[in-house]
Amino acid sequence: MTAIDVAILLFLAITAVTIARIRDLWAAVMFTGIYSFLSASWMLLLDAPDVSFTEAAVGAGISTVLMLSTLALTGTTEKASGAKFRPIPFMVVVLTGCMLIYGTLDMPQIGxxxxxxxxxxxxxxxxxxQGDMHGLPNVVTAVLGSYRGYDTLGETTVVFTAGIAVLLILRRGKEEDSKTGGRPGSAAASGDNA
Amino acid sequence: MTMVQALGLYNYWVVVFLMMTGFYIVIARRNLIKSILGLNIFQTSVFLLYISMGKIDGATAPIVPPDIAAAAAHHGDHHSDHHGHGEHAGHGVVDHGVDHGVDGATEIAHEAAHSATGYVAMTGIDAENIVYSNPLPSVLMLTAIVVGIATTALALALIVRVREDYGTVEEDEILQINQEEWAAGRERAAKKKKASPGVSAR
Structure with missing residues (x-):
């Protein structure tokens, strides 16, 4: 446990709390990017460079872009009443956290x-x-591509399905709009048809 | 609990804190996008939990130094070309036996350790005693990250769709609109019921 570890963990905690408290969604999304990047750095310290790169590219990169494009379509500020402190969820969270920490007392020591x-x-x-892969240097790649190849195939299927679903959802909105001449903000019409 | 034990569990506690922050955002915030952000934080902290389990003190990332890997490649497949790694010409590995199972690995490491140049010789690392962190959590989390971004994208598409229909992404406003609609629908149904007996009587 070096000073860098402690600093990164501290920053992670601060960033997470800031995301919970901040009301401006643009800022919150940016903080999520920072959060992902910090966790990627920590993963690098924990000897997982592959996960670190993926997290930096996907978590801090693609995910932020997706969030920002959603914000461009939906508006950028959270309603004031939605961001205030709520005691009941807080109690639930504290209780769950205490239970989890109690559970960690039985965990083996890290490292x-x-x-x-x-x-x-x-x-x-x-x-x-080393024997099986004829000297492929990166063990993570070997396990991901070969020993757990079917798992990776399943993962690809999930991504493919999600991609198709996103396309269908977004396209359906457009078709309906053109059919009815568009009815911005009106839920009543679609509710009646159902 | 001693200080050493507490330090050994410190990672877990921070991860639990991050997880709970994400959980709080998910259940306490009424904005749908904010909930997704909370879900992302939760997800990332789960990755961190698994990755910290795979760490071994004093170990290195599970990437085999090029020398040893190249030696294994020679060992496994004599026909493969290694023009990029010309420095281990004097290995004499071609004469080795066909058995390259698990036992082969140590043998390979041994060979590489005796090569005159290259990474192992330069860094002075004992090739047979390199300790690698556990690669399995990394593999599982790689899969989880990619699946996570897929679900996030799907959720965001749904939010865009909700916004198109309801004109808002605040959960309480959506619920209110739903309730109003439901009440209006019931009223209409009641009117229809009242009207229909009269029609049939005529």
């Missing part, structure tokens, strides 16, 4: 080589990939 997670798949993938 201990004898943790169950490091012992179970034995021999380790690092040793196995």
């Amino acid at each position: 201990d080589p004898s943790d169950p997670i490091h012992i179970h798949p034995s021999p380790s993938f690092v040793e196995r990939t």
Whole structure:
């Protein structure tokens, strides 16, 4: 646990709280980008460069762009009444948090080589990939592309399905608008048809 | 609980704090976009939880140094070309046996350690004793990140759609509009019911 670790964790916590408190959605989205970038940095410190790159590209990049384009279509400020402190959700959250922290007391120490997670798949993938993959240097790539290839195929299917769904949802809106000549902000009409 | 134990769990506590912040945003904020932001924070903290489990003290990222990897490549496939890594010409690996299972790995590392140049020789790292962090959490989280962005995109598309129909992305306003509609629909249905017996009597 170095000073960098502590600093990044502190920044992460501050950023998260700021996102919860801030009312301007543009600013909140920007803070989400910062949050993703900070977590990417921390992942790099935790020896997971692949996840770090992906998080920086997807979390801080694509996700921010998607959020901003949504904001451009929907408006940028949260209603004042929506951003005030709410005691009941806060209580729920504190209770859940306390339970989770109580649960962590039984967790193995971070970084201990004898943790169950490091012992179970034995021999380790690092040793196995050297023989199986003919010297592919990056073990994460080997596991992702080969040992868990079907998982990655499933992931691709999920992304494909989501992409089609997004296209259908956004296109349906346009078609309906052109059919009825557009009725901005009116929910009553669609409700009646149903 | 000693200080050392507390430090070993410190990561988890911060992750729990981040998770709960995201959870609070999801359940307490009425703006739909804000809820998605909260969901993203929650998601990222779950990634951090898994990644910190995979960390081993004093270990390095699970990427094998080029020398050792190239030696393994020689070992596994004699016909592959390695023009990019000309420095390990003197390995003599071609004469080695066909067995390249798990035992082969140590052998390969051994060979690479004895090569005169390259990464291992330059950095002075003992090739047989490099400790790598666990690659499995990284793999799982890579998948999770990509699936996460897919669901986020879907949620945002739905929000755009909601905004087109309701003219707002505030949850309470949407509920209010729904309730008004429902009441109006009931009124109309009641009127229809009242009117229909009269029609049939005539």
